Every structure is written in structure tokens, then in C-alpha cells.
């Protein structure tokens with residue numbers, strides 16, 4: 001155990017001058033730095049001025065006694081170790097003092113060795129606590145994650161996304177967010193809006209794929225009274241509602257060609273014309289669009305206008321699929337466990353190593369959204385403080401990514417089958433922490449058959 005570089009600092013609180021003097025001499029000789037106070041009040045003043053490692057406190061004192069002192073410094077008890085000194089008849093009080101957070105008590109009269117021993121014991125505890133704190137802060141430094149808005153990540157690729165998004169949030173440039181379904185496009189768009197100087201103005205999301213084509217125009221641009229049957233009063237469109245703020249055009253690839261032209265005009269002139277209105281209105285909007293499609297391909301197929309594509313693609317953010325940033329899985333998992341612990345009122349601590357192995361190996365076609373659903377389900381199902389393999393859907397272990405190609409040369413199907421079998425068995429064993437019964441179940445083979453294969457392939461698990 002490491003000894004502290006500076007001598008430990010002790011405060012003696014006792015109303016008897018002789019006691020203060022004797023204790024000071026003993027402790028100074030043992031290498032402590034010593035201060036003394038003659039009652040609780042003076043003790044408090046000293047505590048406020050100095051952080052003591054230990055406090056030796058008498059129980060019976062005029063003015064403010066030991067118990068009142070202890071109550072008064074309760075907020076410091078985490079950082080300092082208090083030992084009560086109980087004279088004859090105050091033993092019960094000493095025990096109550098321990099309930100209030102005092103670490104120990106010694107009975108008066110005591111021998112010099114006794115007090116030194118008590119301090120030594122307390123010092124060891126103090127060192128342990130210090131080490132614990134250091135370990136904790138080291139762990140949280142290792143665990144330090146990247147954050148942007150409500151997103152967390154650990155991977156370099158997402159760090160780059162966050163850096164770019166943070167930069168863009170300070171500008172009004174049009175942003176196009178690419179990413180498969182469930183990769184966090186909504187969250188990035190919101191993050192950009194709410195981190196920027198438009199954050200107090202509206203953020204208006206529009207799902208371009210979710211509104212029927214004939215309604216989409218009036219939704220976006222609004223209309224004048226009488227523009228069509230049923231238009232019995234003027235109505236503002238979503239562009240107008242987003243004035244001063246941000247409009248988020250989600251699934252922009254779904255925007256019908258007729259509206260693509262109209263959107264292009266909005267982007268060029270920052271003007272909108274409600275249906276049935278002869279005049280245009282100026283709007284001050286920031287446009288963020290998102291798509292899970294490959295817009296360049298759509299442009300090549302002429303289903304997406306090239307000019308609009310270039311207008312939107314001024315700054316592009318590409319969200320990598322989860323399978324390409326496996327490092328993010330543990331931090332996301334922790335985040336979702338915390339979220340659903342709160343929501344469902346559970347106290348799940350984490351994920352067992354075999355279950356984590358399965359989470360890491362899965363291909364996540366539904367990306368972060370799929371992971372979130374899996375964790376929510378597991379938090380509900382789990383009967384232990386840890387999420388276990390059996391709390392994960394069976395489908396997960398079966399849809400793991402295919403083994404890395406290139407391990408096999410030649411044409412023999414038999415040979416290829418053996419290699420695949422061996423890999424899958426090893427993976428199943430890793431995922432179940434060597435539990436052969438569970439591994440056999442995952443592999444959909446019998447237990448004896450698994451044992452025989454383990455032997456054949458010399459798998460030593």
C-alpha cells in the first residue's frame with residue numbers, strides 16, 4: 001500500500017487541555033501533523049478551514065458536544081475519518097456516533113499504542129478508499145465516451161461524425177444525413193438544431209415518405225382559403241412553422257419529383273408560395289435532410305433530381321452502420337440498460353460475457369434501434385442483475401456475421417464445411433462461456449454430437 005507523501009493531518013477535539021497536550025505529543029512523535037480544538041464549535045471552524053484526514057473527538061464537552069459536532073460536519077464525513085473518544089458512561093453515545101458516520105471509538109483512558117493502532121486501522125481504510133476512488137476515476141476515464149446531443153459512441157468513425165455535426169450546428173448550411181435505418185439520423189438532426197443558435201426556434205420534422213403525395217404539398221407550403229374544396233381558412237405550411245428554426249426533411253429520397261422542383265426553389269430563394277396564393281413569402285429556415293437510400297443512385301436512375309441533390313448535399317454526414325462500429329455496442333448497451341432500468345424500474349447492472357459476445361457478433365441489420373429493442377426486452381425479461389444469454393432473442397445468435405472469408409483456399413466443399421463447422425463451434429462456445437449444453441442448442445446439434453466434433457477438431461475449451 002502506498003504511503004501518502006504528506007504526513008496525515010489529525011484534529012483533536014477535547015475540552016481537557018491535558019488530554020489535548022498528551023495526544024498531540026503522541027501523534028506528533030508518530031509522524032502526524034496535529035491541530036487541536038477545545039470544543040465542537042472550534043472544531044467546526046477548524047474543519048471549515050482545513051481538510052483533515054482524521055478527527056479524534058471527545059464526546060462530553062461544554063458548549064458543543066461530540067454528537068452535535070458530528071451532526072454539524074456530516075457533509076465532510078465522506079472525506080475525513082472520525083474516531084470518537086468515549087469516557088466512562090458514554091459508550092452508548094459512542095455507538096450512536098458510529099451510526100452517524102463515525103468510523104470507530106476508543107474508550108478513555110487509553111494507552112498511547114491503542115490510539116496509534118486505531119489511527120493506523122483507520123488509515124488503511126482511508127488508503128483503500130483513496131485507491132478505490134482512483135480506480136473509479138481511472139475506469140471512468142477509460143470509459144469516456146464521445147457525446148453529441150443524445151448520441152453516445154466510442155468509435156473513431158462516430159467521433160468524426162460528432163465533430164463534424166458540432167461544427168455544422170454553428171452554421172446554417174444545408175446538411176444531408178446518410179445512414180441505414182436506425183443509425184441515429186433523427187438524433188443527429190436534432191443535435192445539430194439544438195446545439196446551434198436556432199435552438200430556441202422550432203425544429204420541425206417532416207416524414208417525406210409518410211405523407212400521401214397529394215397532401216404533402218399543402219402540408220409543406222400551406223394554402224389560402226378557398227384554394228381547394230375544404231380549404232375553409234388560410235393555413236400555414238410546415239416551412240412557415242419552421243421559420244427562424246430548422247426543418248428536418250426525413251426520407252428525402254421519397255419526395256415525389258413534382259415536389260422536388262418546389263423544394264429546390266425554397267432552397268434557392270428561401271421563399272414559399274402557399275397553394276392558391278399569388279404572392280410568395282420569405283422564410284428563414286435551415287434545412288436538414290436525411291435519407292437511408294443511396295441518392296446518387298437515385299440521381300443516376302433519374303428518380304431524384306440532380307440539381308436538388310447538389311443543393312442538399314452541400315455538407316454530408318454519413319452514419320456508419322452499427323456492424324462497422326462494434327466498439328459502440330458496449331457503450332450503447334450501457335446507455336439503454338440505464339434508460340430502461342429507469343423506465344421499467346429495474347436495477348440491471350450489465351451484460352454477462354457470453355451475452356455480450358452474442359451482441360458483439362450480431363450483424364444488426366436494424367442498427368442501433370434494433371439493439372435498443374433487444375436491450376429493452378432483455379431488461380424486462382432478466383431475472384438476475386445481469387442480462388444473460390437466455391434473455392436475448394434466439395435469432396441473434398443465429399444471424400451473426402458470416403466468418404471472415406479468405407481463410408480457405410481450394411475447392412473442396414468438405415474442407416470448407418469442416419472449417420465453417422469448427423468456426424461456428426468455437427464461436428458458440430465463446431458465446432456461452434464454454435457451456436456445451438447451451439452451445440449445442442445454439443448450433444442445433446445434439447450434445448453428444450457436439451462433444452464428438454470438439455474432439456475431432458481439437459477444440460480445447
Ligand SMILES: Nc1ncnc2c1ncn2[C@@H]1O[C@H](COP(=O)(O)OP(=O)(O)OP(=O)(O)O)[C@@H](O)[C@H]1O
Pocket residue numbers: 150151152153179180181182183184185186187188292332335368369372
Ligand atoms: N449513437 C446513439 N446513441 C444513443 N442512442 C442512439 C444512437 N443512435 C441511435 N440511437 C437510438 O436508436 C434509435 C434509432 O435512432 P434514429 O431514430 O435517430 O435513427 P434513424 O437513422 O433516424 O432511423 P430511421 O431511418 O429508421 O428513421 C432511437 O431510439 C435513438 O434514440
Ligand SMILES: [Mg+2]
Pocket residue numbers: 185186250
Ligand atoms: Mg429517422
